[in-house]
Amino acid sequence: MGNILITGASRGIGEATARVLAAKGHNVCINYHTQKDLAHQLVVDLTQQGVKAIAVQADVSQEQQVVDLFNTMDEQLGPLTGLVNNAGILLPQMLVEQMDAQRINQLLSTNVTSYFLCCKEAVKRMALKHGGQGGAIVNVSSAAARLGSAFEYVDYAASKGAIDTLTRGLSLEVAREAIRVNCVRPGFIDTDMHTDGGEPNRIERIKPTIPMGRGGQPVEVANAVAWLLSAEASYVTGSFIEVAGGR
Numbered sequence: 001m002g003n004i005l006i007t008g009a010s011r012g013i014g015e016a017t018a019r020v021l022a023a024k025g026h027n028v029c030i031n032y033h034t035q036k037d038l039a040h041q042l043v044v045d046l047t048q049q050g051v052k053a054i055a056v057q058a059d060v061s062q063e064q065q066v067v068d069l070f071n072t073m074d075e076q077l078g079p080l081t082g083l084v085n086n087a088g089i090l091l092p093q094m095l096v097e098q099m100d101a102q103r104i105n106q107l108l109s110t111n112v113t114s115y116f117l118c119c120k121e122a123v124k125r126m127a128l129k130h131g132g133q134g135g136a137i138v139n140v141s142s143a144a145a146r147l148g149s150a151f152e153y154v155d156y157a158a159s160k161g162a163i164d165t166l167t168r169g170l171s172l173e174v175a176r177e178a179i180r181v182n183c184v185r186p187g188f189i190d191t192d193m194h195t196d197g198g199e200p201n202r203i204e205r206i207k208p209t210i211p212m213g214r215g216g217q218p219v220e221v222a223n224a225v226a227w228l229l230s231a232e233a234s235y236v237t238g239s240f241i242e243v244a245g246g247r
């Protein structure tokens with residue numbers, strides 16, 4: 001079984017992904033930013049299931065912290081076989097005409113720079129040309145990349161557009177290095193993120209416009225991530241799975 005690093009795994013989709021991967025027998029490195037207690041409780045839960053799990057604090061928008069995160073993973077868990085780039089933020093809803101550079105840069109550094117930095121560290125460890133054994137990367141994007149999030153947070157939607165392009169470009173760069181790079185685009189998933197965006201009941205409001213008539217659960221995204229990481233997806237790279245109830 002593998003050693004998989006999941007960014008932003010203290011709660012929400014990242015936590016669900018850690019639980020699904022651990023249930024399949026993988027060792028997991030749970031990165032968190034502020035929620036130390038949640039991350040450490042998750043480690044206790046997963047360790048009881050018989051896998052190795054560690055929690056490592058790092059702000060993944062900061063290059064040195066990402067380097068330290070991956071080094072800690074090397075030392076405490078073993079060689080990296082998979083990366084789930086999941087950590088992300090949503091800032092309060094506003095029009096593009098109201099956004100300032102501080103907000104835009106904060107959002108882009110957390111949602112985009114972090115994914116590049118983590119991909120870089122993963123490729124340095126997994127690429128055949130660097131002595132690695134190959135592996136898989138899954139980027140968590142969003143249906144917002146397609147939909148645009150007008151009147152809510154176009155900056156967030158644009159950050160996810162960048163992740164789609166990173167996925168496609170990197171998948172081509174490392175296809176001959178035995179590394180697969182894929183992406184999931186969740187729709188409206190029941191997590192704390194909507195509260196951060198200023199509208200805790202956002203899914204209730206949007207529900208009637210979702211073809212399946214409901215929001216999604218974090219585990220429904222986690223299952224798609226786990227499949228993309230697995231050997232069952234061995235010929236899948238540069239691909240996108242929509243997990244958005246048909247939206």
Ligand SMILES: NC(=O)c1ccc[n+]([C@@H]2O[C@H](COP(=O)([O-])OP(=O)(O)OC[C@H]3O[C@@H](n4cnc5c(N)ncnc54)[C@H](OP(=O)(O)O)[C@@H]3O)[C@@H](O)[C@H]2O)c1
Pocket residue numbers: 007008009010011012013014031032033034035036058059060061086087088089110140141142143144185186187188189190191192193194196
């Ligand atoms: N929920 C949705 O409807 C939805 C839809 C489409 C896409 N997504 C995407 O799915 C991913 C997970 O979202 P979620 O809904 O599960 O969000 P969430 O419940 O708000 O959790 C966000 C996670 O990201 C971590 N994080 C935030 N900033 C970080 C940083 N600078 N460094 C390291 N970790 C950081 C948080 O860590 P702490 O808790 O430790 O602070 C937390 O674990 C995001 O990329 C999001 O854009 C979500």
